[in-house]
Amino acid sequence: MRILIDARVIQDHFPGIGRYAFNLIDALAPLLDGEALVLTAKDARNTRYDLARLDRHPNVERIPIDIPIVHPRSQTALPGLLRGLRPDVMHFLYNVRPLRVSAPSLLTLYDVIPRRFPNYFSPLTRWKIEGVQRLALRASQAFLSISQATARDFATFYGVAPERITVTPLAPDPIFHPRPSAALAAFRRRQGLPDVYLLYLGSNKPHKNLPRLVRAWKAALDAGLGQEAQLVIAGHWDPRYPEAREWAMTLGLVERVQFWGPVSGEDLPWLYGAARAFIFPSLYEGFGLPALEAMASGSPVGASRAPGLSEVVGESALTFDPTDIEAMAGVMLRLMRDAGLRSHLRKAGLARAAQFTWQRTARLTLEAYRALL
Structure with missing residues (x-):
């Protein structure tokens, strides 16, 4: 099985999602019976995670690209790049994702803050967020949710069928342990x-x-x-x-x-x-x-x-x-x-x-x- 993971979120701008991406890939690599193709952001600031640690897995091929996550090229240039890599499954970790891809894809779901707390955002920003979210949901065949609560929220607010959602809880980084x-x-x-x-x-x-x-x-x-x-x-x-x-x-x-x-x-x-x-x-x-x-x-x-x-x-x-x-x-x-x-x-x-x-x-x-x- 040839997996592609869009891990461009491993950068300082996405501290929480970046931690999820890094630790997931590090734990996933030894379990794979095939290859993991990992997209990372070529010039993004990353002071938190040692990407060389991912490179040490023999079945991980890290591919730095200069296509920002939130950029028109994610819809124009990225689909062709992904097609050329020929993955069997694609995993997107952020809801700004390419909409037309050549393999079945999963999207990780985190929360519905824009729906539960709409006053955080201007009407225009809410409209943009809602549009991006719905497009990402429509483009994905399956979903990973970080909690049962989030899975229920996406079923309630967006009508995502519960059977399409797999709950995959987060975990503490190994650096968190008792000290003397x-x-x-x-x-x-x-x-x-x-x-x-x-x-x-x-x-x-x-x-x-x-x-x-x-x-x-x-x-x-x-x-x-x-x-x-x-x-x-x-x-x-x-x-x-x-x-x-x-x-x-x-x-x-x-x-x-x-x-x-x-x-x-x-x-x-x-x-x-x-x-x-x-x-x-x-x-x-x-x-x-x-x-x-x-x-x-x-x-x-x-x-x-x-x-x-x-x-x-x-x-x-x-x-x-x-x-x-x-x-x-x-x-x-x-x-x-x-x-x-x-x-x-x-x-x-x-x-x-x-x-x-x-x-x-x-x-x-x-x-x-x-x-x-």
């Missing part, structure tokens, strides 16, 4: 982090629910949480959504909330592991990979009951209604105060995270490829 406590303490000192902090990692887009997170932190502090504790909010910051910072200032939390911004790949597992606990209050997630990474790093987790996220954490985290500030504050207090609970959640989280592997994802993906032949 002394090394974590040294990391905190080196980074100027407090000895006791509750961590959130993700973007600040509205569905991430950060204004309620900050307000819940205030409620937890008012309920007697220790004066040494701080909330660390890390991850990409979109200046269009300043509400969390504004709430921190309004509530007098400037000294009790740190806004870290983006975190390097090297520091990320340490930031998870050095936290007293991790909290993820999203209103919606297609999957919720940061919660899984935190568990794999040995951090006790509190998480909202958003459907995709609930699939990830199972019963291995404290959960709460993301719209209930008091309930969220109560989870914060329990996570920060109860050492016995943290020990239990740490063990449960590590066991839960171990159930999600890229090898399993690769096996499910390979079965979906074979079903198209």
